[in-house]
Amino acid sequence: MGFKEDADFARFLSMGVYAADAITQDLERNHGHRIIELERYAKANKVWQTKVKRMRLPDLMCVSCGRRFESKGKTKLEIKLSDSTLPGRSWRDGGMRLDDIFAFARVDMKASPVSVSNLVYVTRQSLEDALGSSKEGNRKSVSEGSEMDRRWPMWTPAYAGEVVAVDDGLRKVRVTKGTGTYLYGSGSRWAAFHTLAVGTAFEAGQPVAFCFRMADSVACAGDGSWSWQQDLLSTDEDIRFPAIKAARFLGAEPVEDILIGIADDESNDWRLRLEAHASLAPTRPASVAALLVLAECAGSTDEVRMEAVFSLSEIDTEEAAEALHSVASSIEPAVPEEVRAAAAWGLGTGARKAPAKLMRLVNDPSRLIATHAAAVMPSDLPQECLDELLNWLHTDDLRRAATAAHLLAERDLVAELVNALQTAPEDVRKLIVLALGDTSREAVAGLLSGLDPESRAGIYTLWAKNDDWLRQPDTDGILEALKLQTLRR
Numbered sequence: 001m002g003f004k005e006d007a008d009f010a011r012f013l014s015m016g017v018y019a020a021d022a023i024t025q026d027l028e029r030n031h032g033h034r035i036i037e038l039e040r041y042a043k044a045n046k047v048w049q050t051k052v053k054r055m056r057l058p059d060l061m062c063v064s065c066g067r068r069f070e071s072k073g074k075t076k077l078e079i080k081l082s083d084s085t086l087p088g089r090s091w092r093d094g095g096m097r098l099d100d101i102f103a104f105a106r107v108d109m110k111a112s113p114v115s116v117s118n119l120v121y122v123t124r125q126s127l128e129d130a131l132g133s134s135k136e137g138n139r140k141s142v143s144e145g146s147e148m149d150r151r152w153p154m155w156t157p158a159y160a161g162e163v164v165a166v167d168d169g170l171r172k173v174r175v176t177k178g179t180g181t182y183l184y185g186s187g188s189r190w191a192a193f194h195t196l197a198v199g200t201a202f203e204a205g206q207p208v209a210f211c212f213r214m215a216d217s218v219a220c221a222g223d224g225s226w227s228w229q230q231d232l233l234s235t236d237e238d239i240r241f242p243a244i245k246a247a248r249f250l251g252a253e254p255v256e257d258i259l260i261g262i263a264d265d266e267s268n269d270w271r272l273r274l275e276a277h278a279s280l281a282p283t284r285p286a287s288v289a290a291l292l293v294l295a296e297c298a299g300s301t302d303e304v305r306m307e308a309v310f311s312l313s314e315i316d317t318e319e320a321a322e323a324l325h326s327v328a329s330s331i332e333p334a335v336p337e338e339v340r341a342a343a344a345w346g347l348g349t350g351a352r353k354a355p356a357k358l359m360r361l362v363n364d365p366s367r368l369i370a371t372h373a374a375a376v377m378p379s380d381l382p383q384e385c386l387d388e389l390l391n392w393l394h395t396d397d398l399r400r401a402a403t404a405a406h407l408l409a410e411r412d413l414v415a416e417l418v419n420a421l422q423t424a425p426e427d428v429r430k431l432i433v434l435a436l437g438d439t440s441r442e443a444v445a446g447l448l449s450g451l452d453p454e455s456r457a458g459i460y461t462l463w464a465k466n467d468d469w470l471r472q473p474d475t476d477g478i479l480e481a482l483k484l485q486t487l488r489r
Contacts, residue, residue, distance in 0.1 A: 013045035019073025022116035032220035057095035066226030133211035154210035248279035313346030348376020405435035437462025
């Protein structure tokens with residue numbers, strides 16, 4: 001996948017992230033849940049090429065009551081799920097029990113900031129009951145068993161109003177619309193007809209009539225309502241895995257022996273064993289070491305390596321940070337570049353930030369590792385890191401100098417760059433001029449008087465691109481694109 005496809009896919013993933021985050025906040029603030037990611041990376045949009053085959057489980061889970069939530073972000077609010085006739089690929093598969101909840105949200109990615117609204121909660125049981133009213137979409141390929149969409153119809157007016165009357169027998173609802181009213185009916189299209197109660201006000205885009213029953217209660221049942229310690233002993237992986245994951249948040253010490261047993265039992269699925277180590281790792285260095293072995297040893301598959309790295313990134317200990325740095329800087333041929341890049345990513349975005357360790361990676365011979373490390377360097381760098389970057393501007397190593405100039409300019413440290421321009425080697429001076437040309441005029445203009453005429457001229461020339469209307473984001477390349485369309489025979 002190229003960078004453009006990566007960006008497009010990242011935008012698609014971002015919609016799901018915004019939805020999952022909004023749903024998490026609503027469940028915690030308004031319904032008393034304590035939510036964790038059950039599906040790792042459900043709330044992150046980073047694109048990785050190495051596909052990790054995880055347990056088929058929902059995105060989110062409450063560690064207090066054990067209820068599971070599958071979150072769905074939609075540009076247009078609709079109850080639509082992927083479906084298939086292949087075993088394990090049906091809309092109802094993926095560890096969703098009858099009382100678990102599908103959570104839908106409308107996500108407006110064009111708004112600034114991104115807007116998430118109109119949350120809808122519906123249980124799997126309710127969707128099962130309304131299956132007769134659901135509609136199959138077009139299959140994504142002609143092969144038997146390929147994926148398709150399944151949609152449960154509902155009516156979401158584009159205007160705000162109030163429900164003034166409901167006729168269940170005729171399956172009709174009357175609502176206010178401005179100064180008048182509007183009558184909506186499903187007729188015989190839906191097996192069941194549900195609406196908001198009479199007298200209920202609704203916002204634009206909020207469901208008013210639907211073929212399924214909304215979740216009666218989304219409230220958390222409270223601590224003690226989930227026998228998670230007993231679930232650790234289950235033979236059903238869909239029951240066992242969530243309990244293993246929750247142990248990290250509920251206290252792994254009382255069940256440490258059980259978790260160690262799961263981790264050491266080679267007859268268990270590798271995902272159960274790895275997650276047991278992940279739950280033990282915050283308080284057990286031996287499990288950090290075990291995850292490091294999984295990430296680095298020659299016998300691991302790439303997906304096992306990636307999952308081990310992701311797990312290490314979630315652990316807020318110095319041992320975990322050292323393990324990530326070991327993976328990121330590995331010279332072993334068996335460790336793929338992307339696994340190393342994921343380890344660098346974890347040092348900047350994970351539980352234990354380690355900018356000093358990232359500084360050792362931003363000039364890695366591998367561009368993949370170096371760019372990932374540079375992308376996650378914190379905005380506020382420790383003084384020791386800043387001092388090192390400034391030192392790089394006074395060496396003959398042009399790669400280090402380019403890295404330093406870029407990172408300093410990105411943080412608007414223009415005074416430091418201007419000062420370095422006075423004494424840097426000639427080739428490095430050109431890199432600093434390029435970096436200053438990428439910064440705003442307002443930030444730099446007042447500092448240029450002490451520079452030599454050649455440096456000032458170079459910076460002014462680079463700024464000129466902001467005055468060229470054909471070099472702006474919405475016009476850059478447009479002439480070339482239009483010229484390609486002049487063919488006429």
